[in-house]
Amino acid sequence: MLRTIGRRLLLLIPTLFGLTVLLFFWVRALPGGPASALLGERATPEAVERINEAYGFNRPLPEQYITWLGRLLQGDFGNSIETRRPVLEEFVNRFPATFELAIVALILAVGIGVPLGYWAARHHGGLIDNLSVTGSLIGITIPVFFLAFMLKYVFAVQLGWLPSTGRQDREIDATHVTGFFVLDGLLTGELDASLNAIVHLLLPAIALATIPLAIIVRITRASVLEVVNADYVRTGRAKGVSTQVIRSRFVLRNAMLPVVTTIGLQAGLLISGAVLTETVFAFPGIGAFMKDAIFARDFAVLQGFVLFIAISYALINLIVDISYSFIDPRVRIQ
């Protein structure tokens, strides 16, 4: 198993190398360069020329690529032209926010999605089933930014129950050790700080979780329905196996394979989905930062972030593949 994992990680290297090439040239194919974005109305051709000269944007692309790759291999992702900080530093400062948000969203999506899908399948054709099918259809089709604004309007602006922006109130005066605010509160014993951070996470996490939740409900329901009618379940019942065992060992475990695959895919999407959610809730994570980088044509940031998302995807997929073998002994990683 370890060898397999090692091989998969090694395979990542050529994949990522190919990606750096694509990424580098794709980012530079965006019309308009960083100089225009930086200077706005003041972008006279001479000023643009001088900036391109100073930053090396006028050198041949292959040369720029090799310079970038060389630095990358040394762990230097370059500097953001917009914020003037090393990309890696920006990243490390913002990543905990996005990670925390994605985790809470994932907990919501899986924690509600799987039981709800299972429940709907068990009451196939009933009211619950119909409601969950319709509800999940709405969940999939509703645009995230619209939902985010509506959630904020109702719960933050009108009712005032939850905060509208940010990660934590300043008044809390929290000590930050790891940058993961919920965890920090637990580590330092400042439970009010953890609670405050969770309260700030709720609305963005709900907005972010809606689509994955809806998809997980549908996949779980469909998968359970398929398994329930399988021959081995009928045989099990005929043999007098208890309902409890039928449900947990025969149905749920077999139905979980496609669900786990879906959860893996959705977990990867959560990071890119955070772009919209973080913007709406002024949540200082990598999503909101990435959006700015696109508009500013901030090459180094875009390259660094897309590379990061690609690595996350690859790792999550690896974890999903490994988990198959635990759920289904028939699956052996080779």
Place this chain on the structure above:
Amino acid sequence: MCVQSQKERSSTVNRPAQRRLLSSLAAGAAFALLLTGCQSQRDDGDPAASESGAPASDVDSTFVFGASSDPSGLDPAFASDGETFRISRQIFEGLVGVEPGTADPAPLLAESWETSEDGLEYTFALKEGVTFHDGTPFDAEAVCANFDRWYNWTGLTATESLSYYYGSLYGGFAGDEDALYASCSADDESTATVSLTRPFSGFIASLSLPAFSMQSPTALEEYGADDVGGSEEAPEYSEYGEGHPTGTGPFVFESWSPGSEVVLTANADYWGEQGQIQEIVFRTIDDPTARRQALEAGDIDGFDYVAPADTAALEDAGFNVMQRDPFTILYLGMNQTVPELQDVRVRQAIAHAIDREALVTQVLPEGTEVASQFIPPVVNGYNEDVTDYAYDPDAARALLAEAGYADGLELTFNYPVNISRPYMPNPEQIFTALSAQLSEVGITVNPVSDEWTDYLDRMRGGADHGIHLLGWTGDYNDTDNFVGVFFNGYSNEWGFENPELFSALTEARQIADPDEAAEAYEEINEQIAQFVPGVPLAHPAPSLAFDPRVTSYPASPVNDEVFNMIELSE
């Protein structure tokens, strides 16, 4: 609790070490990112109320402002954007300030100044007894240290992305032929003389820009303000620019959490009026709707650039909406490399075809004024009697017929999308209104839209555009900062040669006497009106919105708004 040491830690002190650690780890795998997300940071709460003698009243002395972006840095000399300047204006002061509510220069750190006959020497009498936040005295030496610092920038520090204002206003740096600055001498502790190589009519007004604020020479030196080298492809913050801005203003820098907020606290030793506010938080909320909702939810006390569509709703809900006097110009530009537009009769016809009054009432925000020339009324050199092309569709049709386009004329109309500028909050709507007006007189427009940066590239990079929407937000009260920006030489955007106009602008820029300069610019504005390079459309007014507890805000056409002047009721 040890507030001071915590503050220091949260800003910069441990960054270099942290950065090295991170770089080495990153080479390994993405896992490293997870492991090293440990950033030792502590946000200080509200020290104002308990520690530094808050006002006796029940007023909440923390003021939270919704900023549209992070500052581009904390050193205003390396900035040219509004959000950075908004913060700089609280921390720093320049030799010259602005008369409240106007765009006119007024004494600030310099109590008065004298200009030599030839307009080459400016002698400043400095305010005495002022110290920088780090205790360094503000004196003539400090003034000269700042001027010399700007002049001696080289390499990356001398490019537009950092020192835009110095480079573009003062002609260049040490060794450049065109450099305007010659020298600075400290005559005595409170008198400094700045010498120029040629007269520059906008000199005094330009010193009111935050980019030319006085900064503590000690702090600049100690925290390596000009060490912005970083790597080649992008400059990196100096320690100073990231965490040690040191000025003489009413507020002192406390902390900056990138992507989240900048916090300032009241300067207990401020020489002027301290005001009610003990702590300012600039919270970054880059989405306009999110800013509005944050105000409605009570999370912030105010924000800038309220969308035109939101002003009425916010007012109805009891929020205070304030308009600045406009310091903007929105125009319809015409590219004269397009053959049809080379005929002045066609350009005049377009000017007559446009109903600016209707445009302003239909699609532009409250407080917008109709434009008759390329500078707003508060700027020196505004010509009351300039030739104006009134809305007159018949005259427009007649002129078109005379020019040989009786059967209609087809023109490319360029406009940007998904962008909001202070002078152009909604380009899509402006385009729709104007193209309807033009079609009334038989001009068919062929719409071409671009995203903002592509749009700018198209305007400035080549001749591939026709009539187009663009504009400008003034930086300070200098006429050249409007008309000079547009017409001081051949540009791809306008595509015309007019040596007479170009040289008139170059000459006007060198008149040191403000009254003489005003006269020259009035003439230039008339000259431009005759030539019709484009149609000045409007001066849109930016709006700010505040919580009802904000009873007074020092709205300024040039954004010279210092928060010690804010009045709060609760």
